[in-house]
Amino acid sequence: MLEVSNLVKEYKNLRAVDGLSFIIHPGEIVGLLGPNGAGKTTALRCVAGILKPTAGSISINGFDLNKQQAQAKMQMAFVPELPSLYELLTVEEHLRFVAMCFDSMTDFDARASELLKRYRLEDKRNVLVATLSKGMRQKLAIACAFIHSANILLFDEPLIGIDPAGVAEVKAELLRARNEGCAILVSTHLLDTAEKLCDRVIIVSSGKMLADGTLAELQQRNDMQGLGLEEIFLRLTESPSNQHETAPLFDV
Amino acid sequence: MKPLLYLTYSQFKNGVIRAASSPKRLIGLLFFLGYYFLIFLRPGNFGGSQSVVPNGLNGQLEFPPLQLVQAIVFAAMAAMSLFLMMGAGMQQAAFKPADVDILFPTPISPKTVLIFRMIRDYFFTLIVPIIIVLFGIQPAKRGFDAIFRNFPNPDYGMMALRALGLGWLLIALMWVCSNYAMSLFINRSDRSSDRNKNLLSWGLVAVAIGAIAYIAFEARLMPELAQWIKFSESVPIRIIFFPATFALWLVMAPLTGSWLFGALGLFALIGISVGSLRVALTQSAWMYDQAAVKGFQSTNLRAMQRSGDMMGVSAELARQGKIKVKSHARLNRSKLRGPWALLWKEAFLLGRGMRGMIYALGLLTVLMLVIPIAIPEETGRIASVGMLLTLQLSSVMSLTLPLAQVGFIEWLRRVDLLKPLPFPAFRMAIAEISAKAALSILASIIGAVGVSIAKPYLVLECFASVVLVAGLSLVMSATVLMVTVLFPDVEDHTQRQFRGLVTMLGVFILGSMPVGVFLALWLAVGWNVLLATLVPMIICLLLTWVLCLIAGSLYEGYNPSE
Numbered sequence: 001m002l003e004v005s006n007l008v009k010e011y012k013n014l015r016a017v018d019g020l021s022f023i024i025h026p027g028e029i030v031g032l033l034g035p036n037g038a039g040k041t042t043a044l045r046c047v048a049g050i051l052k053p054t055a056g057s058i059s060i061n062g063f064d065l066n067k068q069q070a071q072a073k074m075q076m077a078f079v080p081e082l083p084s085l086y087e088l089l090t091v092e093e094h095l096r097f098v099a100m101c102f103d104s105m106t107d108f109d110a111r112a113s114e115l116l117k118r119y120r121l122e123d124k125r126n127v128l129v130a131t132l133s134k135g136m137r138q139k140l141a142i143a144c145a146f147i148h149s150a151n152i153l154l155f156d157e158p159l160i161g162i163d164p165a166g167v168a169e170v171k172a173e174l175l176r177a178r179n180e181g182c183a184i185l186v187s188t189h190l191l192d193t194a195e196k197l198c199d200r201v202i203i204v205s206s207g208k209m210l211a212d213g214t215l216a217e218l219q220q221r222n223d224m225q226g227l228g229l230e231e232i233f234l235r236l237t238e239s240p241s242n243q244h245e246t247a248p249l250f251d252v
Numbered sequence: 253m254k255p256l257l258y259l260t261y262s263q264f265k266n267g268v269i270r271a272a273s274s275p276k277r278l279i280g281l282l283f284f285l286g287y288y289f290l291i292f293l294r295p296g297n298f299g300g301s302q303s304v305v306p307n308g309l310n311g312q313l314e315f316p317p318l319q320l321v322q323a324i325v326f327a328a329m330a331a332m333s334l335f336l337m338m339g340a341g342m343q344q345a346a347f348k349p350a351d352v353d354i355l356f357p358t359p360i361s362p363k364t365v366l367i368f369r370m371i372r373d374y375f376f377t378l379i380v381p382i383i384i385v386l387f388g389i390q391p392a393k394r395g396f397d398a399i400f401r402n403f404p405n406p407d408y409g410m411m412a413l414r415a416l417g418l419g420w421l422l423i424a425l426m427w428v429c430s431n432y433a434m435s436l437f438i439n440r441s442d443r444s445s446d447r448n449k450n451l452l453s454w455g456l457v458a459v460a461i462g463a464i465a466y467i468a469f470e471a472r473l474m475p476e477l478a479q480w481i482k483f484s485e486s487v488p489i490r491i492i493f494f495p496a497t498f499a500l501w502l503v504m505a506p507l508t509g510s511w512l513f514g515a516l517g518l519f520a521l522i523g524i525s526v527g528s529l530r531v532a533l534t535q536s537a538w539m540y541d542q543a544a545v546k547g548f549q550s551t552n553l554r555a556m557q558r559s560g561d562m563m564g565v566s567a568e569l570a571r572q573g574k575i576k577v578k579s580h581a582r583l584n585r586s587k588l589r590g591p592w593a594l595l596w597k598e599a600f601l602l603g604r605g606m607r608g609m610i611y612a613l614g615l616l617t618v619l620m621l622v623i624p625i626a627i628p629e630e631t632g633r634i635a636s637v638g639m640l641l642t643l644q645l646s647s648v649m650s651l652t653l654p655l656a657q658v659g660f661i662e663w664l665r666r667v668d669l670l671k672p673l674p675f676p677a678f679r680m681a682i683a684e685i686s687a688k689a690a691l692s693i694l695a696s697i698i699g700a701v702g703v704s705i706a707k708p709y710l711v712l713e714c715f716a717s718v719v720l721v722a723g724l725s726l727v728m729s730a731t732v733l734m735v736t737v738l739f740p741d742v743e744d745h746t747q748r749q750f751r752g753l754v755t756m757l758g759v760f761i762l763g764s765m766p767v768g769v770f771l772a773l774w775l776a777v778g779w780n781v782l783l784a785t786l787v788p789m790i791i792c793l794l795l796t797w798v799l800c801l802i803a804g805s806l807y808e809g810y811n812p813s814e
Contacts, residue, residue, distance in 0.1 A: 048357040052541040070359040078357035084349030088263040100255035101358035
């Protein structure tokens with residue numbers, strides 16, 4: 001279970017995330033939605049342990065990310081938007097490196113082969129990452145997420161840059177992971193995908209949470225019966241109080 | 253630590269294999285190895301047991317005065333300190349984007365990553381000394397033995413060499429540790445680090461200015477070597493360069509017998525290193541944060557600088573808030589239409605993307621005004637005219653060429669935006685080359701008008717120079733355009749270098765033609781100077797027209813994806 005409580009991330013003159021709190025249970029896919037500059041990527045990077053939160057706590061299966069970082073990170077995997085990979089590693093070496101980092105070398109060869117087959121990267125096993133196309137890189141980054149037994153998965157725009165077949169594969173992979181009991185947080189701009197794929201959505205704007213719930217709950221709470229996710233999203237994020245994209249703290 | 257070693261080893265191995273697998277990269281690798289071979293391993297270094305003491309000096313080489321040795325060692329250590337100190341406060345956590353995306357979310361502790369990077373950086377600081385030690389220890393030992401052979405204990409030569417090595421190792425360790433500590437301490441993304449950064453930066457600037465002022469002041473009084481040696485022993489200098497002082501105590505201990513000071517130097521350097529390491533480790537929780545926030549910025553900047561995308565560099569600096577945008581009401585009222593709007597765009601890009609060129613324009617204009625005016629009349633008309641023409645023509649090289657080289661790369665990068673514009677590529681090319689030539693023509697006009705007012709008898713030469721500069725600027729700009737469109741891969745490093753070479757060749761051939769015709773008509777045939785510029789001007793315009801025609805048609809067929 002992923003539990004985020006009152007997460008704040010400030011830069012010198014900007015509050016990128018402002019008091020975000022949510023819980024994601026095992027076997028649940030939650031969509032993190034918001035306009036550009038809403039703080040989605042910053043929030044995900046805080047949860048992934050890349051950025052140091054200014055305030056708030058993040059608990060991963062009971063491990064405090066701040067105090068028990070290694071144990072907490074062992075539980076999760078992060079797939080960034082348009083991932084930067086180590087260009088001078090081969091595909092297999094990349095998987096091996098990630099597996100080594102997570103101390104997950106048992107049955108590595110079998111798992112790597114299975115993942116490479118699943119993402120149709122078998123013939124690329126020994127080629128440098130530098131030679132892969134954008135879509136293949138995305139697939140490799142996703143394969144890296146599944147090389148160790150993570151049960152909390154963080155995806156930042158996982159469907160950007162991959163072909164329709166790849167999109168279908170990633171969606172199937174997310175559903176499979178959910179059925180296996182993973183808690184999944186997906187940041188996306190694709191509202192129709194979020195509507196079909198996610199059990200619940202969190203809508204953020206200017207670093208603040210505007211809504212959290214299933215589509216039915218959002219319709220009910222916001223008096224928007226019969227409206228789709230897109231209409232609800234636009235109404236919430238375009239309301240006058242949420243017009244600015246970022247929340248400056250001081251004079252910029 | 254094991255995954256980090258694996259990562260480093262695999263990347264190094266694959267990098268070498270990759271470098272050897274392509275002829276283009278192999279040439280680069282061989283050039284690199286050849287360079288190091290010539291520097292460190294050249295045959296002279298394998299001279300076996302021959303004496304390094306030149307024949308004429310055999311028996312005459314004496315151990316130099318201890319004070320001189322101290323001064324040399326101190327200067328070497330201080331220079332090394334200054335060199336290593338340059339990294340202080342800079343973004344030590346400048347990780348690769350792949351580190352942020354792949355390494356940081358893994359459970360590897362930031363402390364482990366920090367220590368690994370410190371060891372790696374420490375190793376890099378020692379590469380040159382290690383190579384020297386590996387291949388130069390024997391010649392160095394022979395040299396030391398020769399120098400120390402008349403010293404009471406000849407073994408001191410080797411002892412001093414070892415102490416020097418230890419001093420080097422410790423001073424490098426101290427700077428690697430303290431640079432990391434400082435960088436991590438002042439580059440955090442929280443607000444208090446701004447204060448720390450300002451304190452440290454201003455403190456260092458104050459010390460540097462104070463030291464330079466003190467050295468400059470003292471230097472006035474010291475024409476003799478002996479005074480310089482005394483100066484190196486003065487307390488303020490020893491305090492300012494305290495790491496060098498500690499290293500000096502350590503290195504000199506075997507020679508002076510001051511073992512207490514030697515131990516003090518040793519422990520001080522180790523103490524500072526350990527203290528810095530502790531500070532760095534306490535700040536390590538911020539390291540990933542810094543790398544994610546700032547490391548990307550510097551990585552992007554470096555990548556753009558490497559690929560020669562100077563407009564991209566300016567855009568990145570603007571994103572970081574380092575370039576402020578001013579509105580230009582006068583420019584906004586411009587009546588330029590059609591392809592001439594490209595001139596209007598150029599004015600904005602110039603002001604925001606290549607501010608250095610504006611400063612160059614100002615400087616060059618001042619020089620074009622001041623120098624010809626300052627030449628006394630009694631020196632003769634030829635000297636004034638010669639200087640005037642030289643300065644005027646140099647504006648083409650120093651303004652038009654760099655502007656065109658950067659600007660036409662930008663032209664290719666923005667092909668998706670420019671090609672759909674509703675005018676033919678030829679007209680676009682004409683407008684673009686005019687935009688690149690405009691700055692040197694402007695400088696030339698200002699210079700010519702100023703000189704004509706101050707020295708009215710040079711008025712014809714002044715206006716002749718403007719005509720010549722205008723023609724040359726256009727043809728130079730068109731040459732760069734042509735070469736750029738012929739070798740349009742903006743990302744390819746080899747093609748970039750080749751483009752530079754071909755540009756220089758083209759500039760030389762096409763530039764020397766009109767200049768040669770001008771000089772022949774003016775000086776050999778004896779035409780009036782203004783009249784003599786007309787033929788070269790026509791040549792320039794014809795060349796420009798032809799080059800724009802060809803470049804325009806090539807641009808029409810240009811596909812950035814190919």
